[in-house]
Amino acid sequence: MDKQQILDKANEWLTPVFDNATQEAIRKMMAEAPKELEESFYKNLEFGTGGMRGVMGVGTNRINKYTLGKNTQGLSDYMKSVFPGRDIKVAIAYDCRHNSDTLAKTVADVFSANGIKVYLFSELRPTPELSFALKYLGCQAGIVLTASHNPPEYNGYKVYWEDGGQLVPPQDGEIIKVIEATAYGDIRFSANDSLIEYISTEIDEAFWASSIENASFDTPQEAKDALEIVFTSLHGTSIRAVPDVLAKAGYRSVHIVPEQAEPNGDFPTVKSPNPEEPEALTMALALADKLNADIVVGTDPDCDRLGVAVRDNSGKMVLLNGNQTMVLMTHFLLEQWRKAGKINGKQFIGSTIVSTPMMMELAGAYGVECKVGLTGFKWIAKMIKDFPELQFIGGGEESFGFMVGDAVRDKDAVAATLLVCEMAARAKAKGSSVYNELLQLYVDFGFYKEHLVSLTKKGIEGLAEINQMMVDMRNNPVQEIDGERVIVVEDYKTSVMRNLLTGESETMDIPKSDVLIYYTEDGAKIAARPSGTEPKIKFYISVNAEISSLSDFAAAEKQLDLKIKNIISDLGIQ
Numbered sequence: 001m002d003k004q005q006i007l008d009k010a011n012e013w014l015t016p017v018f019d020n021a022t023q024e025a026i027r028k029m030m031a032e033a034p035k036e037l038e039e040s041f042y043k044n045l046e047f048g049t050g051g052m053r054g055v056m057g058v059g060t061n062r063i064n065k066y067t068l069g070k071n072t073q074g075l076s077d078y079m080k081s082v083f084p085g086r087d088i089k090v091a092i093a094y095d096c097r098h099n100s101d102t103l104a105k106t107v108a109d110v111f112s113a114n115g116i117k118v119y120l121f122s123e124l125r126p127t128p129e130l131s132f133a134l135k136y137l138g139c140q141a142g143i144v145l146t147a148s149h150n151p152p153e154y155n156g157y158k159v160y161w162e163d164g165g166q167l168v169p170p171q172d173g174e175i176i177k178v179i180e181a182t183a184y185g186d187i188r189f190s191a192n193d194s195l196i197e198y199i200s201t202e203i204d205e206a207f208w209a210s211s212i213e214n215a216s217f218d219t220p221q222e223a224k225d226a227l228e229i230v231f232t233s234l235h236g237t238s239i240r241a242v243p244d245v246l247a248k249a250g251y252r253s254v255h256i257v258p259e260q261a262e263p264n265g266d267f268p269t270v271k272s273p274n275p276e277e278p279e280a281l282t283m284a285l286a287l288a289d290k291l292n293a294d295i296v297v298g299t300d301p302d303c304d305r306l307g308v309a310v311r312d313n314s315g316k317m318v319l320l321n322g323n324q325t326m327v328l329m330t331h332f333l334l335e336q337w338r339k340a341g342k343i344n345g346k347q348f349i350g351s352t353i354v355s356t357p358m359m360m361e362l363a364g365a366y367g368v369e370c371k372v373g374l375t376g377f378k379w380i381a382k383m384i385k386d387f388p389e390l391q392f393i394g395g396g397e398e399s400f401g402f403m404v405g406d407a408v409r410d411k412d413a414v415a416a417t418l419l420v421c422e423m424a425a426r427a428k429a430k431g432s433s434v435y436n437e438l439l440q441l442y443v444d445f446g447f448y449k450e451h452l453v454s455l456t457k458k459g460i461e462g463l464a465e466i467n468q469m470m471v472d473m474r475n476n477p478v479q480e481i482d483g484e485r486v487i488v489v490e491d492y493k494t495s496v497m498r499n500l501l502t503g504e505s506e507t508m509d510i511p512k513s514d515v516l517i518y519y520t521e522d523g524a525k526i527a528a529r530p531s532g533t534e535p536k537i538k539f540y541i542s543v544n545a546e547i548s549s550l551s552d553f554a555a556a557e558k559q560l561d562l563k564i565k566n567i568i569s570d571l572g573i574q
Contacts, residue, residue, distance in 0.1 A: 001042050009041045009060060017185045018066065025058045042460060044180075047172055051158030053147045053533050056099060063147075063155040065106045069187040071157055072107050074179030075141065076114035083140055089117040091137055091199075093130035094145035095237050095302045096263035097155050100124065104145045107157075109191035122198040124263060126237045126303030128412035131164045132207045133199070135407075149274035149300040150534060152266050164409035165381025169511055207414075208241065212249050214405040215415040217336045219422050223429035224250045228293040229421060232257040232284040234273040235264040236301030241414045249418055251425075255291055257284050267301070275300055275307025276400050276452075278319050285309060285317050295424045295434065299413040304377075305400040306413040308420055310434040318435070323356035323450045323542075326396040328438055329416065330359060332423045333394045333404070334366040343367060348387070350380035350395025350403070353492070353515060354527045354540040358441075358448040359395075365445065368393065374492070374513045375529065377401060381409035398450060398540065439550050447547050449560040453539040453573050454531075466530050466537045473516050473528055482566040484520040491516055526567060539573050 010030065014023050029037040040059025045052050045067055052071070054063045079088050090111055094104035101124070108118045119137055121130075127144050134142035140162045147154035159167050159175070167175065229246070231254055233239040239261055246254050260269055260283060267273040270280045275298045284296045288309070296309040296317065309319045320328070330349055337343050348369040351359040355372075363370035369390070373379030375397065384392045384406050396402035401411030404419055424434050442448075457465045477489050479500070490497045492515040495508045517527040527540040543563045545556045568574055 003038070006038055006041045010037055012184075013058065013066075022058050022064070022066070029058075039459060047159075047167070047176060051144075051156055051166065051533075053150055053154055053156035055153050056155050063103070063157070065103065065189075066184055066187070068103055068107055068157055069110050069189060070182050070184060071159075071179055072110040072143075073114070073187045074182040075159065075175060076111055076116055077182070078175050078178045079116065079140055080114070086140075087117060088115075088141075089119065089137065089139040091119040091121075091130060091134040091139045091142040092145075093121045093125045093127065093133070093142070095127070095147075096124050096235060096265050097145075097147060097301065098152065098265040099155060100145045100265070103155065104143075106189070107143055107145070108196050109189055110187060112192040112195040113188035113190050115192070116195065118196045119199045120196055121203075122200045124237050124240065125204075126241050126414055127158070128304055128408040128410055128414055129203065129207045129241065131160055131408045131410045131412075132210060133203045134160055134162070135164045135409075136203065136206055137199075144302065146302040148302050148533070149272065149276070149305065151272065156533075160410075163381065163385050165385065166376070166378035166410065168378050168382050204241070204244075208245050208248055210407045211241075211245050211412075211415040211418060214407055215418040216249050216422055219250075219425050220429065221250055223425040224421075225252055227251065227253060227295065227421060227425040227428055228291060229254045229424075230257065230284050230288040230291065230293045230296045231255070231417070232260045232281065232296075232298040233263075233303075234270060234275070234280060234298055234300060235260055235262065235267045236273060236299060236303060237263065238299040238303035238413060238417075239263065241303065242297075242299065242417050245414055245418055246421065249421075251421055255287060255293065257287055259283060273301050275305055276322065281307055281309060281319065288317055294428060295421065297417050297420060299417065300400075303413045304411040306402070306416050306420070307400055308434075310424070312435045313433075320434075320438070321450060321452075322396070322398040322400040323358070323448070324438055325400065325416075325420065326351075326398070326402060327356060327358050327362060327441060327445075327448075328423060328434065329396070329402050329404075329419050330362055330394055331437075331441055332419065334362060334368070337393055338366060342391075346389065347391045347393050348383070349393050350383050352376070352379065352397040353490075353510075353517065354529060354538075355396070355398045356448050356450050356542060357525065357544070358445060361445040371395075374511060375399075375515070376532070377403060377409075377411045384409065398452065436550075439553055442553065443547055443549060446544055447553070447556050447560070448542060448544045449557065449564070450543075451541045451564045451568075453541070453568060455537050455539075455573065456535060457537065458535045462535050466535075469537055470514060470516065470528065470530065477516075478518060478571065481518065481520055481524065481526065481570050482563060484522045484524065486518050487521050488519040489516065490519075524563070524567065526571070539568075539571065541567055543567075
């Protein structure tokens with residue numbers, strides 16, 4: 001988009017459709033901050049893997065009452081067309097971010113102005129509770145105002161459908177077309193307050209009970225009492241659910257990091273409120289060492305991701321990555337289902353294309369299917385919807401998210417936190433540990449080690465750089481990595497899998513996405529993918545080795561670490 005087109009878009013926002021404060025902010029940018037004006041209008045905010053996220057401010061590329069109002073007006077019109085003659089209901093939740101409460105009320109106003117019944121949470125709530133609530137209340141859709149773990153200047157808008165899962169193609173495209181055809185002047189902002197009902201404790205109690213039903217397995221009380229837990233909400237919404245769920249499930253020794261317990265959209269004690277980042281759990285780890293705790297759990301601001309730290313065999317707290325927590329939780333669930341005699345070949349677990357291949361090994365060992373989808377839990381939710389004849393046990397992805405059962409159709413750190421504590425309590429009670437359980441899984445199923453490289457590229461130039469990197473890797477695939485031939489390239493944008501040794505190609509039956517995956521001769525897997533929610537390009541590396549006993553672990557890990565280092569060097573992605 002050239003500068004004149006950007007200026008034309010900005011001038012549209014100087015019409016009486018927009019309030020005086022918005023117009024004044026745009027005039028100021030025109031006069032004093034042309035670069036900021038360009039960033040604010042050079043494109044429209046788009047739906048990605050986690051809905052729509054962006055920096056708050058004025059403009060088409062920003063989160064504000066008009067961009068969200070346009071979304072909501074378009075969604076209202078779409079729902080009326082697909083649910084003709086029905087009393088349409090939506091549920092709305094919001095997180096701890098700046099303006100989340102006021103933006104949630106704006107969204108509620110627009111829905112109600114369109115004759116749609118709204119259930120609006122009276123205070124901030126975890127994102128998974130919204131997925132649960134809309135099903136519980138029989139709603140056709142749900143909205144969460146959140147930007148998950150993004151920096152403080154961000155907010156976002158996630159749309160859920162009547163099955164409790166996020167929008168997926170082709171429906172998201174249909175809705176986007178309606179939104180794009182909606183003019184800002186079409187937005188109905190005048191609320192019908194009689195259609196807005198505030199919800200609170202009734203939903204909380206039902207959600208907590210559901211979490212306990214799905215994620216606890218009759219662990220003896222003495223085992224629960226012996227587990228020392230440190231928990232941090234990282235200034236987010238989980239403080240409204242996780243402590244209550246743990247207490248009701250019988251966990252009495254839960255120590256909350258006090259400095260991070262108060263919801264705060266500035267996230268003042270961390271650089272990033274993301275449990276994927278080790279720095280975010282610094283205070284929790286310090287408290288764990290002070291108390292000699294067994295386990296640390298930290299959740300992101302909207303409480304769908306969790307980071308876990310446990311003690312290794314030398315007594316040191318070590319952070320587990322998302323793939324490790326995923327295989328531990330999945331194995332624990334599979335084992336509980338097997339013991340209960342509930343596995344009969346009609347069950348499945350879920351994973352994603354950038355997650356550890358170890359999930360396939362677990363599925364094979366327990367006689368269940370492992371369905372693998374694109375990145376994002378909306379695809380796992382779609383699996384549940386598409387295969388009603390199969391029971392969903394659990395599943396996750398490398399990005400520190402996990403889903404326990406199908407009561408919540410998104411990653412859910414409430415149930416997952418309880419599940420991790422169940423696993424840890426049982427391991428300690430039998431003289432083991434979560435760390436030892438993980439090492440035993442490596443012996444039993446193969447030692448898979450993963451590493452994520454995330455490169456941040458901000459702004460217009462950054463987006464162009466990310467796009468060019470994908471073009472280069474797509475048009476000129478690497479032939480050799482760390483001395484190993486690349487034998488297969490999967491291109492999810494074209495849905496083509498190519499065998500570089502034979503020259504043969506085949507079509508992959510999976511929705512299109514801007515992802516490339518290289519497989520080498522010795523079983524390494526390297527995936528490249530631009531983030532759908534942040535200005536980043538991510539490289540997911542998976543390598544593996546066989547170990548026959550726990551004593552082989554250290555040497556094998558050293559070998560795999562070196563391999564990962566060489567792969568990063570060869571690809572030039574430091």
